[in-house]
Amino acid sequence: MSEIKDKDLAAFMNGVKRRNPGEPEFHQAVHEVAMDIIPYIRDNEQVKKMRILERMTEPDRIISFRVVWEDDKGNIRVNRGYRVQQNNAIGPYKGGIRFHPTVTQSVLKFLAFEQVFKNSLTGLPLGGGKGGADFNPKGKSDSEIMRFCQAFMTELSKYIGPNTDVPAGDIGVGAREVGYMFGQYKRLTDRFEGILTGKGIEFGGSAIRPEATGYGVVYMMECMLATKGDSLKGKACAVSGSGNVASFCAEKLIELGAKVVSLSDSGGTIYVKDGMTSDNLNWVMDLKANGGRMSECATGFGAKYYAGNRPWALPCDLAFPCATQNEIEAADARALVKNGCIAVSEGANMPSDPDAIDILRDSPVMHAPSKAANAGGVAVSGLEMSQNSLRMSWTREEVDTHLKKIITNIHTQCVDKGKDKDGNVDYFKGANIAGFDKVANAMLAYGAI
């Protein structure tokens, strides 16, 4: 990260680093927000006096717990689980659960912090949180996954509730894991209530929730292109990842006439110069559902396969990072600019590192940050909560209409708060300020403490 020139920002970040040692991802997420908010609140004595930004960087609480489970060979295994309850100023804590060996407190704190701003942008009454475990689902049997999920929920159940904290999926947690966790909660408490979103349709899930994040990322791109009188038709799209978000992002792109030229996993990238067909994509989705690797696409449907897990050096018009944090670094951003990419819509959380953000900011590339672009997932989670409270379920069309409206509204907020005097839009600044305002106003209304 380059040296911080703004004195107030530097002092603030020093405090954050001192209070949170050894948490680089958390520092990065806070810096990404504070660089816009510190100048924004410079003359706002009330917000400064009430220490709103300082309070927002301190989670309400972090719960950390032991998860003990038995593998198929009868070995007892121990993992660490967490729930970071970041901020409930505007609604119950809400955010996903990640099962991945790279999960640390720092990673979950960055995700929970970012979630507060994202959830605020949706316009729904949702606070922010995140949870997970350093459990590696890869290569585990279905029974092992079930036992892990049950053990995880046995502890987590003490801290969640439909009006308290409502987790959902994230990396390594999809409909299957949510089902196992929901079943365990019901078994333990004898209560059938909306304590998780991303549930199966049969037990209170919402139509379009699996698709929502990926579709929303594409709707955000459509909104950005529309400001230039442009559309997705015929655009070459580099997509990274091949999980939930990447797959449905690719599905919507193909449906809307764009060319999906890449997908990837942690092992490598496939390149399909003329764009994948729907059949190719369905083939990939089946492959991934059965634990397959992207390398198998070379024989599966003749895609080119590269060992590097990033597609950013490939020629593309549009980029959709949908794998994980910091997957676009300085060299990747430079390659995107050089190859004529015109816009980036972030599906993964914090996929661009600070140097990449600077490079894209200094270029004509439009760049929607994750907290705005991937908010469709949590937005439809919010709609799932509404449907659970109403004891009703809405059709695909109804949910999709809400989703489009929510993303369009987020785009409008970014433009309103991020447009400079020359008419250029800084989507990061717009999202940070719009997300901050609502939470800050609620916190001010509650007074100190």
Ligand code: NDP
């Ligand atoms: P999945 O578990 O479904 O898929 C994750 C994908 O990312 C896989 O292709 C995986 O490859 C790849 N990946 C994971 N870690 C790494 C890594 N360290 N390096 C390279 N590739 C990696 O997760 P999702 O699709 O749900 O999540 C993807 C991103 O989207 C995450 O940043 C998540 O936080 C974000 N997100 C998810 C939402 C949701 O509703 N699910 C909502 C909003 C954001 P491999 O198979 O090799 O591990």
Ligand code: 2IT
């Ligand atoms: O990062 C995210 O927004 C998610 N993983 C989805 C959270 C949710 O509660 O649906």
